[in-house]
């Protein structure tokens with residue numbers, strides 16, 4: 001049985017009538033930029049996450065850059081982050097004018113290791129950008145304690161973690177600001193690009209709102225050098241409908257993860273879920289030294305799989321000037337060499353999971 005990594009079409013089919021009606025409403029309304037759906041989605045998102053406010057933006061990358069700029073982070077500043085994440089996390093730091101400073105990850109969660117952050121802090125450090133990787137929140141309390149000790153801001157890159165939680169708080173509420181992506185493959189995914197910036201401080205929300213629209217409240221008076229980075233009205237209309245079902249979709253992903261946990265061979269390392277956290281399994285990423293053999297065995301069975309961040313950020317050519325070397329972040333290097341993401345979406349059946357598990361077993365045999 002062929003098994004796909006994701007199932008965007010299946011998720012669409014489930015909501016098809018409502019989504020198509022909502023899109024038609026927008027098209028017929030003539031209000032296609034920053035209309036009622038963007039405003040309503042921002043309010044509904046803030047209520048879901050538990051923050052003072054939210055601002056819809058064009059994508060997660062812009063959201064990160066805007067969040068940094070809202071804190072006046074720019075040239076001469078350093079921002080501590082993880083090297084084991086999608087490139088956009090570090091790219092946004094550079095887009096804001098600052099320098100990313102990488103810190104190794106924890107071997108179990110694959111998130112930034114708080115125990116290693118303080119050694120990377122200098123007089124130039126202004127913020128920490130933890131990433132809630134693959135749908136699991138980073139250790140927010142430990143990070144907040146370090147940030148408080150050193151007077152740093154925390155911008156949570158929650159792009160992969162809509163609906164996850166940490167000690168009773170939602171992802172997106174775990175830093176001073178947080179950023180989401182609605183790239184179509186995300187758990188809460190649009191039908192095009194989209195993003196959201198959240199903040200606890202209402203004044204910061206207002207500044208982010210200014211920044212997303214040319215630094216202007218009214219298109220007549222311009223207060224800041226900003227961006228043209230708005231969430232589309234059509235995307236907001238769709239996301240409002242998905243927001244109603246996202247907890248159910250995430251619960252179905254958790255069921256799929258539980259089936260994997262039960263059926264995968266013992267030798268394969270499952271994703272860790274620390275006590276007090278919920279994982280939303282944007283991706284179900286396992287680890288094995290036999291990763292390449294597993295991938296080959298899955299391919300023979302027409303089962304999709306993917307390797308993430310095989311070249312971690314510190315070793316990317318764009319950052320060659322920073323002079324990083326393989327071995328500098330050994331936990332990251334090992335994760336890059338051993339990870340393999342297995343099919344994960346809300347519509348995966350236990351039979352499909354068993355098929356994947358049989359392929360993995362053939363690979364490790």
Ligand SMILES: Cc1ncc(COP(=O)(O)O)c(C=O)c1O
Nearest residue numbers: 059060061086088089159181183
């Ligand atoms: C961890 C992380 N940060 C940032 C981004 C950037 O989001 P976008 O693609 O919406 O710009 C993504 C996703 O693509 C991501 O996974």
